[in-house]
Amino acid sequence: MSARSGAGCAVVRSGLVHAAPGHRGGGDVVICQGVVRDTCVHGPVPVDADGLLVAPGLVDIHVHGAAGHDFTEPEPAAWHAVLDTHLAVGTTTVLATLASTSPARTAAALATAATLLSGPEAHPTLAGVHLEGPCLAHGQRGAHDPDHLRTPGQLLAELTPLPKGLRMMTLAPELPGADALTTYLTTAGVRVSAGHSAATAQDLARARRLGLSHLAHLWSGQSALTRPALHRVPGLLEASLASDTVTGEVIADGHHLPAALLTIALRCLGPDRLCLVSDATAGMGLPPGSTFRTGASRGQVHDGYAATTDHTSLCGSVTPLATGVARMQEMTGAAVEDVLTMATATPARAAGLYPRKGSLLPGADGDVVLLDADLNVRQVILAGHPLTATAAEPLR
Numbered sequence: 001m002s003a004r005s006g007a008g009c010a011v012v013r014s015g016l017v018h019a020a021p022g023h024r025g026g027g028d029v030v031i032c033q034g035v036v037r038d039t040c041v042h043g044p045v046p047v048d049a050d051g052l053l054v055a056p057g058l059v060d061i062h063v064h065g066a067a068g069h070d071f072t073e074p075e076p077a078a079w080h081a082v083l084d085t086h087l088a089v090g091t092t093t094v095l096a097t098l099a100s101t102s103p104a105r106t107a108a109a110l111a112t113a114a115t116l117l118s119g120p121e122a123h124p125t126l127a128g129v130h131l132e133g134p135c136l137a138h139g140q141r142g143a144h145d146p147d148h149l150r151t152p153g154q155l156l157a158e159l160t161p162l163p164k165g166l167r168m169m170t171l172a173p174e175l176p177g178a179d180a181l182t183t184y185l186t187t188a189g190v191r192v193s194a195g196h197s198a199a200t201a202q203d204l205a206r207a208r209r210l211g212l213s214h215l216a217h218l219w220s221g222q223s224a225l226t227r228p229a230l231h232r233v234p235g236l237l238e239a240s241l242a243s244d245t246v247t248g249e250v251i252a253d254g255h256h257l258p259a260a261l262l263t264i265a266l267r268c269l270g271p272d273r274l275c276l277v278s279d280a281t282a283g284m285g286l287p288p289g290s291t292f293r294t295g296a297s298r299g300q301v302h303d304g305y306a307a308t309t310d311h312t313s314l315c316g317s318v319t320p321l322a323t324g325v326a327r328m329q330e331m332t333g334a335a336v337e338d339v340l341t342m343a344t345a346t347p348a349r350a351a352g353l354y355p356r357k358g359s360l361l362p363g364a365d366g367d368v369v370l371l372d373a374d375l376n377v378r379q380v381i382l383a384g385h386p387l388t389a390t391a392a393e394p395l396r
Contacts, residue, residue: 007383008031008034008385009031009033009042009043009044009384010030010031010046010366010386011029012031012047012049012368012370012381013028013046013048013049014026014048014050015049015050016052016053018054018055019361020360021341023359023360024337029360031368031383032044034365034366034383035364035366036362036363052370052371052379053340053370053372053373053375054368055340055344056340056357056368057090057091057092057344057357057367057368057380057381058091058093059092059093059348059351059358060094060277060278060280060320061130061168061277061347062130062132062277062278062279063086063091063094063096063277063278063280064099064282064295065281065282066081066082066281066320067285067286068081068286068290068292069082069282070099070281071096071129072098072099072109072293072296073109074108074112076112076115079112079113080123083123083125086320086321087125087380089321089322089323090369090380091125091320091321092125092357092369092380092382093353094125094127095130095167096126097130098129098131099132099133099143099296100133100141100145100150101134101148101296103150105296107163110129110166111163113164117164117165124383125382127351128166128351129163130170131170133148133171133196134148134150134155135149135150135151135172135181136170136172136221137175137199137223139198140172140196140198140223143297143299143313143316144295151177152175152176152178153177156177160184162188168190168191169185169192170194170196170214171193171195172194172196172197172198173199173203173204173206173207173212174203179206182207182210183210183211186210186212191351192207192210192212192213192214193213193216194207194214194215195221195222196216197222197223198236199223199239200223200236201234201236201239201242204236204240204243208245213350214246214249215236215247215248217249218237218240218249218257219250219261220251220314222235223236224238241264243269247269247347247349248265249277250276250277252324252325252327252328253279253305253317253318254304254331255314256279256317258331259332263332266332271338271341271342271346272341272345273346274342275342275350276324276325276339276347277321277347278317278321280317281294282294283299283301283318284317286301288302288303294315300315304318306318321343322369322375322377324343325342325343326374329375339375344359346358366382366383366384367382368380368381
């Protein structure tokens, strides 16, 4: 299947509809000229959803690549390949996530994003850019190349004026100069996320006052509890779980976090603040043994996961968001409605896209996935266009 431009008309019939949190029941979903409406008079294409669950298209706000390509590549064709690969398995909204790399390569990728957000080369699933780095704590950098970490002051200069399409940035809020960068970004409407950070609870609280609203992949690149003397001092992890306001992410690929930690995250944040993300890299779709690049780092595909070539850190994932949806439900026993919320409405809210994305409420974009009882994606509809799968197998 491939992305379709323009707006289509369709009516999805006889499914159990998860339109939005708290909006679940039977009935048709009518899409008219690419938008969910009450009725359509333009001859909508009927789509049979009998026995299937109807949900908004999946929203992935943390995804680096797929099919051997990384979003730090400047070629539009590489971006289209990544976006089409994720669309084929149900992800209809993407924040293209750029890992730490050189200023020139970052600038070139941001320029590509601006091209693909509008104009003749635009891709309908691209909703903006998520910069993951390069303002990260050295000791919590994970797979990020240490040679390409930069200070908040350096990045503030690089991002002035603000590039078109920048929607989210993950940084370490304890770094000198992070306050000024956070204020600059949040004032401009960019979501700021804490991640790859050795922040204390006080650092997080200060950043929250400046507008930070999100937490990157819980347990991955987060400082944790210490006991420097008699008393225990919470790290960013504990402060994240104790927060009652921020949204946060988990990678439910079956390798980053065991079931117990996924369950803790869900109990602490709840489905309205916990986002499922893929953190998928260029290794997604490549056979074991393949090597790939994410940002300035190199990774290698193993059996169901990826690691840096020196095998010192996981290097993103090799699975799409749809796989994380099914595994989150299987590993935690969470209600299906809650799992779908974590992959649709909640990440859309975190990125400032809800309810146009992440819902099937009237006025939302007509992006739909049909899932079977095991939460396998069986059909994708993009802006009212049913996309045909190339095989009868589940789209995972």
